[in-house]
Amino acid sequence: MPKVSSLIIPYASYLRVYEPLAAFPEPERGHWYRYARRPERPSYQDELRRSLADLLPVPPVPVPVQESGDAFVAEVDGVLCVCPWRTRLRGWEALGDLAEELPAPVLDAALPELVRRQAAQDYERWLTRNPDARPWIRTSTWQVPLHWFVLVSDEEREYDKGAGSGDGARAEQDAPVLRYRTPMVQARRRVARALRTLRDTLDEGPLIDGLVDVGRWLEEFHPRSLVELDYGGLVHVLPAGELDGDHSAADVAEGIEALRTGDGPAAGEAYGRLVERWRSVRDRRSAN
Numbered sequence: 001m002p003k004v005s006s007l008i009i010p011y012a013s014y015l016r017v018y019e020p021l022a023a024f025p026e027p028e029r030g031h032w033y034r035y036a037r038r039p040e041r042p043s044y045q046d047e048l049r050r051s052l053a054d055l056l057p058v059p060p061v062p063v064p065v066q067e068s069g070d071a072f073v074a075e076v077d078g079v080l081c082v083c084p085w086r087t088r089l090r091g092w093e094a095l096g097d098l099a100e101e102l103p104a105p106v107l108d109a110a111l112p113e114l115v116r117r118q119a120a121q122d123y124e125r126w127l128t129r130n131p132d133a134r135p136w137i138r139t140s141t142w143q144v145p146l147h148w149f150v151l152v153s154d155e156e157r158e159y160d161k162g163a164g165s166g167d168g169a170r171a172e173q174d175a176p177v178l179r180y181r182t183p184m185v186q187a188r189r190r191v192a193r194a195l196r197t198l199r200d201t202l203d204e205g206p207l208i209d210g211l212v213d214v215g216r217w218l219e220e221f222h223p224r225s226l227v228e229l230d231y232g233g234l235v236h237v238l239p240a241g242e243l244d245g246d247h248s249a250a251d252v253a254e255g256i257e258a259l260r261t262g263d264g265p266a267a268g269e270a271y272g273r274l275v276e277r278w279r280s281v282r283d284r285r286s287a288n
Contacts, residue, residue: 008045008175008233008236009045009048009049009052009233010233010234010236010237011141011142011233011234011237011285012044012048012139012140012141012232012233012234013139013140013141013143013144013229013230013231013232013233013234014044014137014138014139014140014228014229014230014232015137015138015139015140015148015151015214015227015228015229015230016072016083016136016137016138016227016228016230017083017136017137017184017218017221017225017226017227017228018072018073018074018076018081018082018083018136018225018226018227018228019081019082019083019136019221019222019225020076020079020080020081020222020224020225021033021079021080021081021082022222023221023222023225024082031069032071032082032084033080035069035070035071035073035082036071036073036080036082041070041071041073042070044072044230044232044233045233047068047070047085047087048233050064050087051064051087051091055110055111059112059114059115060110060111060115062091062095062111062115062116062119063087063088063091063092063095063119063122063123064087064088064091066088067086067087067088067089068084068085068086068087068088070084070085070087071083071084071085072085074181074226074228076183076224076226079224081225081226083136083137083228084136085136085137086135086136086137089133089135090135090137090139092119092120092122092123092126093135094139095111095116095119095120095123096120096123098111098116134217134220136221138214138217141285142234142281142282142284142285143278143281143282144229144231144234144248144278145210146207146210146248146252146274146278147207147210147211147214148214148229149229149248149249149251149252149253150190150191150194150211150252150253150256151180151182151187151190151191151214151218151227151229152180152181152182152187152190152227152229152249153180153182153186153190153249153250153253154247154249154250154253156180156181156182156249157178157179157180157247157249158177158178158179158180158181159176159177159178159243159244160176160177160178161176161240161243161244162174162175162176162177162235175235175236176235176240176243177230177231177235178230178231178234178235178243178246179228179229179230179231180228180229180249181226181227181228181229182226182227183224183225183226183227184218184221184222184223184224184225184226184227185223187218187227188215188218188219191211191214191215191218192215194211194256195208195211195212195215197256197259197260198211198256198259200260201259201260202259229249231243234281237281237284238281242277242280246277248274248277248278251270251271251273251274252270252274254266254270255267255270255271255274258270
């Protein structure tokens with residue numbers, strides 16, 4: 001395998017579900033129990049670096065040959081919860097979306113059509129044996145989708161400015177962290193309430209479609225799970241002042257409440273703040 005760089009990769013944010021060990025059948029439950037007690041575990045940056053390294057050979061490897069045995073680990077009220085990476089499954093799903101993200105010449109240069117076709121066939125065969133498979137992680141590049149913020153509240157916001165020093169692994173440890181964590185029952189309740197308001201006040205559109213999709217996804221997990229919205233690598237490209245002042249979950253909640261009470265101007269102001277904030281983030285993608 002090619003040497004994996006210690007370079008910080010800045011462009012991905014994440015929506016994760018951590019399930020209690022009781023949600024996993026044996027022998028997987030035992031694997032995660034032992035895994036959680038390791039003194040050191042890889043980070044999301046390690047996963048990104050491995051994936052990028054797989055694109056260096058000729059022909060490139062669009063998805064891992066074997067599924068990852070890694071996971072994120074959290075303790076919730078004394079209960080051990082894990083969020084499996086499932087890198088191979090997520091890679092297959094992302095590969096299916098690339099045609100909408102990249103122009104055909106760029107896509108063909110990065111991943112030849114033959115490589116993509118073979119990966120798609122592998123995925124179809126795998127799905128016939130695993131029809132109920134679903135990822136525990138959703139990823140977005142150069143943004144946090146606005147409908148993700150519906151799941152959380154500003155009171156659950158966790159912002160650590162970090163030490164801001166070092167390089168490589170040290171820089172990753174010292175980096176800022178901006179995330180939200182909420183119980184699954186709260187996330188589901190917020191989705192249901194928001195959908196009622198949006199359907200009563202707006203036409204069908206991306207926001208409603210995104211909420212319906214993420215709501216269905218959440219229903220597939222244990223009710224005592226933990227939901228995490230993590231800015232991930234975006235903290236490496238956003239100035240500290242922007243991170244400190246980013247209260248997108250509060251803006252989303254304010255906008256939905258304004259719609260519910262019929263206050264159109266207030267809803268427009270909240271939406272305007274969100275659009276301006278996240279447009280500036282996406283502009284960095286074009287400048288990179």
